[in-house]
Amino acid sequence: MPMSADLPHAAIGIAVAGFELFGVGVITLGSVLACGRFAFIHKGVELTARYHSLRQELGGAIVLGLEFLVAADIIRTVTIDPSLQGVAILALIVLIRTFLSVALQIEIERGWSWRRNRPSPPDHPSTCN
Numbered sequence: 286m287p288m289s290a291d292l293p294h295a296a297i298g299i300a301v302a303g304f305e306l307f308g309v310g311v312i313t314l315g316s317v318l319a320c321g322r323f324a325f326i327h328k329g330v331e332l333t334a335r336y337h338s339l340r341q342e343l344g345g346a347i348v349l350g351l352e353f354l355v356a357a358d359i360i361r362t363v364t365i366d367p368s369l370q371g372v373a374i375l376a377l378i379v380l381i382r383t384f385l386s387v388a389l390q391i392e393i394e395r396g397w398s399w400r401r402n403r404p405s406p407p408d409h410p411s412t413c414n
Contacts, residue, residue, distance in 0.1 A: 294365065301361045308353030315346020344393040351382050358382075 319342035323335055330338075355378075362375040 297360065297364045301357045301365070304353050304357035304360065308350045308357065310350075311353060312346055312350030315350070316343055319343045319346060341393050344389045348386050348389050348393070351386050355379055355382050 319339055322342065323339040358375055358378050362371045
């Protein structure tokens with residue numbers, strides 16, 4: 286019976302490895318595709334526009350890959366290593382990766398998402414009579 290008790294842990298370990306592999310794959314494939322577009326597809330486009338497009342695509346791939354890596358860390362900690370130390374390490378990892386995701390998202394969107402669609406302030410102060 287010890288074999289059947291280890292089966293859920295083994296399945297969870299495989300799932301965690303799958304999430305990690307998928308996250309790394311998303312980052313890798315997204316980076317390769319973004320660099321390929323930069324080098325070959327957008328060849329006639331101005332260099333500054335190509336550069337911004339490359340940054341946006343790379344940032345998007347990294348943010349999406351980080352989401353899968355965070356999911357793998359959460360699954361691992363909650364199911365395989367539910368100790369206080371494991372939870373503390375998870376909290377630190379999630380905090381760091383969340384900070385990276387937010388920073389990259391701000392770079393991709395060029396500002397805070399809730400300020401993007403705001404009307405710009407008037408050029409001169411209005412006077413109320």
